[in-house]
Amino acid sequence: xxxxxxxxxxLSVPEGExxxxxxxxxxxxxxxxxxxxxxxxxxxxxxxxxxxxxxEQTSGRLNASLDKSSGRSTLYIAASQPGDSATYLCxxxxxxxxxxxxxxxxxxxxx
Amino acid sequence: xxxxxxxxxxxxxxxxxxxxLRCSPMKGHSHVYxxxxxxxxxLKFMVYxxxxxxIDESGMPxxxxxxxxxxxxxxxLRIQQVVRGDSAAYFCAxxxxxxxxxxxxxxxxxxxxxxx
Numbered sequence: 001x002x003x004x005x006x007x008x009x010x011l012s013v014p015e016g017e018x019x020x021x022x023x024x025x026x027x028x029x030x031x032x033x034x035x036x037x038x039x040x041x042x043x044x045x046x047x048x049x050x051x052x053x054x055x056e057q058t059s060g061r062l063n064a065s066l067d068k069s070s071g072r073s074t075l076y077i078a079a080s081q082p083g084d085s086a087t088y089l090c091x092x093x094x095x096x097x098x099x100x101x102x103x104x105x106x107x108x109x110x111x
Numbered sequence: 112x113x114x115x116x117x118x119x120x121x122x123x124x125x126x127x128x129x130x131x132l133r134c135s136p137m138k139g140h141s142h143v144y145x146x147x148x149x150x151x152x153x154l155k156f157m158v159y160x161x162x163x164x165x166i167d168e169s170g171m172p173x174x175x176x177x178x179x180x181x182x183x184x185x186x187x188l189r190i191q192q193v194v195r196g197d198s199a200a201y202f203c204a205x206x207x208x209x210x211x212x213x214x215x216x217x218x219x220x221x222x223x224x225x226x227x
Contacts, residue, residue, distance in 0.1 A: 029182075041223075043115075043218040044154075089153070091154075097167045098159075099154075102114045103153040
C-alpha cells in the first residue's frame with residue numbers, strides 16, 4: 001500500500017526566503033507525482049505535475065523535483081510571498097485510478 | 112469554462128439522516144473521482160466513475176455509501192443514516208481521460224458535511 005509522508009507538517013518563514021517542502025512515498029512504482037495548493041475552506045489547485053519519466057518541473061517561482069528510486073519529491077519555492085501561505089499537498093499516482101495524498105505542509109509566510 | 116462545481120458547500124445533518132452531495136464535472140470531462148478529507152488527515156480516494164458506470168469503488172465504505180454518475184446530470188455521492196464519523200470535507204475531481212493517461216485532476220471546492 002502506498003504511504004505518502006510530508007515533512008514538515010507546518011513551516012513559518014519570513015517573506016523573501018527560499019524554502020523546500022519534502023514529500024516521500026513508499027512505493028516507487030508511481031506514474032506521476034503532483035503538488036497541490038489548498039487554501040482554508042477551499043478546494044485543491046494543481047501546481048505542478050511530474051510524470052514518472054521526468055525529473056523536475058518548473059512554473060514561475062516553483063520548482064518540483066522527483067527521484068523515484070529514493071521515493072522522494074521536493075517543492076522549492078523561491079522568494080516566498082505572504083500570498084504563498086497555504087497548505088501544500090503532494091500526491092502520488094499509483095494504480096489505474098488513484099492518487100495517494102500526503103497530509104500536507106501548512107506554510108505561513110510572514111510579511 | 113466553469114470549473115468543477117460542487118453543492119451544497121456546507122451541509123448539516125442529524126445522525127440517521129441522509130446526505131446527498133452533488134458534483135458537476137468540468138465541461139468535456141467524463142471521469143469523476145470522489146475523495147474524503149477527515150480533519151487533520153490527507154485526502155482519501157473513495158470512488159471513480161465514468162458516465163453511468165462505477166469503475167473503482169475500492170475506497171468507499173461498503174455500507175451506507177453509494178455513488179452514481181448518470182447519463183444526464185451531476186454525479187451524486189449519497190450517504191445514508193449518517194453518523195458523526197462521516198463529518199468531513201468531500202471533494203469531487205474530474206478529468207478528461209483516465210488518471211493514468213493524463214495524470215491531471217481538477218478539483219471542486221468541496222462539500223463540508225457536519226453530522227450533529
